[in-house]
Amino acid sequence: MKADIRVCAAWRERHDRPVYTLGDTCPECGEPAVNSAPAPFDPADPYGEYRRAIKRRNRQ
Ligand SMILES: [Zn+2]
Numbered sequence: 001m002k003a004d005i006r007v008c009a010a011w012r013e014r015h016d017r018p019v020y021t022l023g024d025t026c027p028e029c030g031e032p033a034v035n036s037a038p039a040p041f042d043p044a045d046p047y048g049e050y051r052r053a054i055k056r057r058n059r060q
Pocket residue numbers: 008009010011014015019026027028029030031
């Protein structure tokens with residue numbers, strides 16, 4: 001069985017380390033939580049664009 005663990009999409013900006021959650025948003029800062037499975041934590045921040053896309057979608 002595969003756990004659906006997500007990580008705060010903005011943890012690099014808001015936290016000192018990745019904040020994991022099973023919910024849709026970060027329990028600490030309220031930012032969207034993204035699935036941590038597809039990509040490892042790359043210092044190049046592959047989530048930057050994804051995070052902006054989520055915010056754009058939520059606004060509509
Ligand atoms: Zn957070």
